[in-house]
Amino acid sequence: MKTSSFPGRYDSLAKVSEFVVNAAKEAGLNSEEVYAVELAVDEACCNIIDHAYGGEGLGELNCTVKVDQGKLTVILSDTGKAFDPKSIPDPKLDVPLEQLKPRGVGLYLMRKLMDDINYETSPNHGNTLTMVKRSQSDN
């Protein structure tokens, strides 16, 4: 298990990505699965910066990776505002181009890309998002 902390800013995204991509490769995930992890984690970090902290430079992104053979667990924690993922509806995507609104896609992608997602919040420990990706060959 490895943990790294990054400043909650957009220019940390590439570094967070490198950290989780290395772990995903180590877990034996294929290139499609590695990309899924990279994208889900990027979207999650943006949600933390934009919604939990409400802007850049207002808190840390803490990322823990746990590598098992054929399975990667990514734990992201922050000390920002809590939210209820169930309160975020899936975005309306099957609409004419003019009516598309840039909302809710990040969470939708995370749900689609990862095998398990769990969100916990506590007044003392902040928010913890746990996401699991398994290699297809182990399913």
Add this chain to the structure above:
Amino acid sequence: MDISLTEYKRCDVVTVSGRVDSSTAPKLEEALTSITEAGRFKIVIDMTDTNFVSSKGWWTLIETQKKCKRYRRGEVVLVNVMPEIRSSLDMVGMGSYFQIFDDLTAAVANF
């Protein structure tokens, strides 16, 4: 992320390499706005060397697509999109908003 712009007679080609995420998408948006503000709405995005696009990146392209398609004055088309990127675009249902070409010549010839 690096961006290079080439203005052709028929269209503008924007070559994007590296990562398009919340940190770099504003730079892409700026480049695309410079083209549309010059009254040019036929845009080819060459993604041969693009290795990551987050939803922020897609929204940047969607907003430009809206501007270009308005009054049927043009379009944004994509070239050589990596399979993983394409699959995520389809996953959020945005694949249908873009024509995707396998090579640059075909994309430019489309205009």
